Ligand SMILES: Nc1nc2c(ncn2[C@@H]2O[C@H](COP(=O)(O)OP(=O)(O)O)[C@@H](O)[C@H]2O)c(=O)[nH]1
């Protein structure tokens with residue numbers, strides 16, 4: 204049932220991140236840019252898309268999650284598996300959609316399985332005339348007041364020219380997040396393992412509760428039916444049915460629910476729980492604006508060989 208993303212061997216450490224953000228923020232366009240696909244072909248994301256690339260010496264799996272109102276409720280299902288996230292904002296409609304945007308951002312940053320993991324805000328559509336700057340988006344989301352979170356910001360134009368292969372400037376957008384993940388890799392990796400086991404147990408409990416609810420309903424129905432018209436042989440049949448509903452599933456059958464595409468579901472939740480839960484260091488919040496030239500091919504230069512280019516400036520007054 205699960206996709207084979209984990210099967211291809213890589214010499215780099217594996218990590219999974221997700222693209223969050225309202226519908227139309229530019230998540231899928233950005234993904235197309237870093238994969239070297241045509242931005243013109245990007246369609247609204249109905250469920251989620253799962254892509255894998257090597258980036259900054261990480262074997263990266265990216266979940267591009269749908270941002271529609273109904274799909275946002277499913278974001279939680281993917282978080283236990285994440286090393287960090289990217290929150291995309293359409294900077295040209297941020298003010299109009301402020302309330303919705305804030306709720307979506309908070310649902311990510313305050314989620315149990317995201318707290319303390321690095322989140323990069325991408326202030327997208329900087330080519331639009333009436334857009335907010337990165338600093339304004341950062342402040343609008345209240346990120347400047349989040350002392351408990353690790354948040355970076357990057358201004359961005361997701362659109363890129365087609366037929367030029369993977370866009371290097373777009374790959375640089377993720378530099379800050381890749382650095383954070385690499386720097387805290389051991390803690391994040393251990394945390395993901397523990398949280399996946401926790402998430403799996405949560406699903407198992409939910410499933411058992413559902414089975415119990417159905418069993419009770421069936422019992423009540425059977426009692427009601429008997430009270431109206433007692434029938435000896437039909438009661439036997441119902442008992443059989445109740446038994447079937449009550450049969451618990453083995454743990455390995457409990458899976459992370461996909462939104463749409465079954466063959467592109469994250470890796471199975473069958474990992475053992477390590478003996479202790481390491482604490483995540485929660486560094487002071489910072490506003491990072493980085494960019495650099497990155498080679499995504501295996502064997503590319505080490506992180507300290509990355510050529511730094513000037514960071515953009517966020518007006519202090521706005522932070
Ligand atoms: N002007 C402008 N349009 C963009 C940019 N990024 C994406 N778009 C457009 O915004 C629309 C929604 O993009 P999409 O990637 O589907 O958004 P998603 O719902 O977040 O995945 C599409 O028409 C894109 O062409 C950008 O940086 N600038």
Ligand SMILES: [Mg+2]
Pocket residue numbers: 230231232246247248267268269270
């Ligand atoms: Mg999309």
